[in-house]
Amino acid sequence: MAECGYMETISNKAFKWTDDFGPWLVRHGAWDLDEFETAPQEEVVKALEAIPDKRKDWLSGSLCRHKPDFVRCFFAQWINGKWEEEEWRYAPSDDWDLNLAAGLYTKLHSQ
Template identity: 75%
Template sequence: MVEKLSDEETALLQAVACWLSEEMHSHLGSLSPAPDLLHDLAQSNYEISCSALERVGLLASEGHYWRVLEPNKNQPTLGNSYKRCDLDHLLDGLACHSHYVNNLYQHQEAVTPTRHALREVCVSLAACGYMEATSKRTFEWTDDFGPWLVRHGAWDLDEFEPASQEEVNEALATIPAQSREWLSGSLCRHKPDFVRCFFAQWIDGKWEEREWRHAPSDDWDLSLAAGLYAQLHSQ
């Protein structure tokens, strides 16, 4: 995977970071004990988003709270030294939090952003191929953003055509027996959990026993995942 960000990806990182920062302050600020502290309420969309904002230097974990490092929540200052994995984590926060955003929660429908910050996100997503602008005001998700949407249950894995039996068998042959048993077990029966667990260790077309990735990425082959899930959970 190429870690260096393109100009379009850099603009996307900036847009998502600004929007997520604004969202976290808006949702969590009134519940916090001080203006520069946020509590994520142990809720996944806040936990993932705050963790992603920590990666780009806008928050810092401090006990049970997140310390606000950048006081200007609408126009935070970001550097230029970020990597593709930092963007992946921000997109993970975007996808998870989207279930709680009026303009985004209907993931099969066109998106019509009503606020400037979210429109900037949509424009940047379209520039990277994750959305398509269908008019001056509306956008639609593309399959390229499927890894993030499937991971968070916004799209179903069954919407992707399964890989061939030959491809599925080739992949299964490279996965250790214990890991195959785990992937076919109850902990991976829920499809968003299955793709998370499979792609955490399926990296660059092979199984990596000693690695674990925490965020979706462009190299998630959802057709392969659909074929593997159908075979491993056929009973």
């Protein structure tokens, strides 16, 4: 894990997770989405404009209130910077923009 950048070696017997492993840690509740600075508002608004209304309703609903579930649902269809209605990714990916997710979560769940 250290060789691929997901862990940093502290000593011969100690390691710590790096930000590169953040998508997996947030998805499984080990790190909180609130720990990430939110993306700039213009990025958040641009992403919201790209998501179909029925999906925005779904993302802002009770099924996506729990932050790990929100990131799973959002990134399942937010692929390469756009919403893919016909796609569904199941596993966390290195391209997850957790700052964008934090901004979207705040915007959708504070209304």
